Structure formats: C-alpha cells, structure tokens
Amino acid sequence: MHTQIFQRTSLGQAATCGRFALDPQALHLLMRFNGFTALEYLGQTGEDVAAFQRIAQQLLDQGLIEHVGEDPQVESPSGMGSCWGYLDQLVPA
Structure with a gap:
C-alpha cells in the first residue's frame, strides 16, 4: 500500500x-x-x-479514496527514491 x-x-x-x-487525523490525511x-510521500516527519x-486503509474501505496507480519507484542518483533528480538529465548541457 505504501507505493500506491x-x-x-x-x-x-x-x-x-x-x-x-x-476524526481529525483521518480528515487531515483525506485532504492530502x-x-x-504516493502514500509514502503524503506522510509528515x-x-x-x-x-x-x-x-x-479505513478511508479506502469507506469509499472515500480510490486507487489510481503505483509509484514507479525510480531511484535517483541520491538514493532518495524520487525521480526529481533526473530532471537535470533532460536539460541539454
């Protein structure tokens, strides 16, 4: 569920x-x-x-959210798991 x-x-x-x-926690998460x-990036420190x-999972069971895809989990050069690091590769040198 983490990468969904x-x-x-x-x-x-x-x-x-x-x-x-x-409850306030569920409402706060629902708004995110x-x-x-991906779910893993919606959490706060x-x-x-x-x-x-x-x-x-409760929000999903209640029909308040729906699954729309998976995070491709592209590893960045920094190892942080974000594809934002690859944007530099798209810009001509």
Missing part, C-alpha cells in the same frame, strides 16, 4: 467539506490525497507509519 497512489472519491470530496463524520502522490497506513 490514491485520489479522493466524490464521497471523499464531500467528506472534506464536513459532510461525513471523520490528490491522485498524483514524526507520524506513526503504521497508524498512517491503517487510516488510509
């Missing part, structure tokens, strides 16, 4: 507007899903990864 990309469903979008009872960013994934 999710987006809010229409029900999830309504939940961000207060139309669904969610954008359909482009210091967050409990297991709890973060458990909340994401």
Whole structure:
C-alpha cells in the first residue's frame, strides 16, 4: 500500500467539506490525497507509519479514496527514491 497512489472519491470530496463524520487525523490525511502522490510521500516527519497506513486503509474501505496507480519507484542518483533528480538529465548541457 505504501507505493500506491490514491485520489479522493466524490464521497471523499464531500467528506472534506464536513459532510461525513471523520476524526481529525483521518480528515487531515483525506485532504492530502490528490491522485498524483504516493502514500509514502503524503506522510509528515514524526507520524506513526503504521497508524498512517491503517487510516488510509479505513478511508479506502469507506469509499472515500480510490486507487489510481503505483509509484514507479525510480531511484535517483541520491538514493532518495524520487525521480526529481533526473530532471537535470533532460536539460541539454
């Protein structure tokens, strides 16, 4: 689940507007899903990864988010796991 990309469903979008009872942690995470960013990058430093994934699974089970793809997991030269480092290779020298 860590490398999966999710987006809010229409029900999830309504939940961000207060139309669904969610605890503050779940609501905060729900607001982060954008359909482009893998789950592993949505977490913030210091967050409990297991709890973060458990909340994401609950949102998925409730139909508030849906799976839209996988992060390609391209390794950058720095080893950070981001493909942003490769942008320099696209610019002619």
